[in-house]
Amino acid sequence: MKYLMMAMALVITAGAAFAAGSGDHGHAEGHAMGRPGTAQQVTREVEITMIETDGGMAYEPAALEIAQGETLRLKVRNAGEMPHEIVLDTPAKNAEHGALMARFPEMEHEDPHALRLEPGAEGEIVWTFETAGTFEFACLIPGHAEAGMRGPITVSAPAPAQAQAQAQAAAAVPAAVFTKGTVKKLDKAKSKVTIIHEELVTLDMPAMTMVFEVPDATIFARLSEGQKIEFVADRVKGKLTVTGLK
Ligand SMILES: [Cu+2]
Incomplete structure (x- = not known):
């Protein structure tokens, strides 16, 4: 009886979630809920167990609360005696897929936001929840x-203070990264310099010989051909530019 009531509570909760999310048909590109995450991005691990009870089937926990922007590693284990799936999506998309599954019961999902687990099997989904909802x-x-076997995922937008802190952190100017190079040629008329440079990490450019703009006259005045330098390069108005010199 206890299990039956639990199952009923889950169905009611899921019904409410469906009402809130219906009408959301996702975006034409990408996924409405976010995107697959990488191991490096994981901010939190959540264990989910698929269970079968006297009264029905369920996930433990029965609901997920997530902060917008979080990347979760969902470690899912099937503790039941039947195969089960976990598909993360909008209620509308899941209803759509569910209807397809009813017509093609052999259909298996191969999406990064879905898992199908045989009894006793374990699997994981790493997902970045980019969208609040x-x-x-x-x-x-x-x-x-x-x-x-259905539960709501609530993705909450950060509180205003938190959002502000995040924006400030994003706006913070990163420390200048100096790259070693040798001045090959100077073009005083055009204020350009040819540098045989090592890898430009910030621009993701391999080591090569290249021409840079030098709009800063004080920097240009300190350059001479054959000189070994350590410089900062950046893309300014679409042109590769020397913006700093040690
Ligand atoms: Cu199932």
Whole structure:
């Protein structure tokens, strides 16, 4: 009885989530919920267990609360005796896929936001939740979501103070990165310098010999042909420019 009530509570919650999210058909490009994340981006790990009970099927935990921008590693384990899925999407998309699954029960999902696990199997999804809103995780095998395998994912936008702090951090000027090079040629008339340079890490450019603009006259005056230098290069108005010199 306890399990049945739990399953009913889940169905009611999922119903509310569906109402909130219906009408959202996602974007033409990319995914409405965000994008696949990388191991380096993971900010939090969450363990999810798929369970079968007397009264139905469920996920533990039954809901996910996420801060916008978080990258989660969802470690999912199927503790049941049947195969199960976990598909993260908008309620509308999951309903759409669920209807397809009813017509093609053999269909398996191969998306980065979905997993299908055999009994006892484990798997993981790494996902960056870029969009605030209500999404859901559900098993789209016919009948399973209805039996309780469906839960809301609430992605909350950061509070104003937090958003401001994030914006400030993003605007903070990174420390200048100096690159070693040798001045090959100076063009005084055009205020350009040819530098045999090492890898320009900030511009993601391999070591090569290249012409740079030098709009800063004081920097240009300190350059001479054959000189070994350490300089800062940047893209200014679409042109590769020397913006600093040690
Ligand atoms: Cu299932």
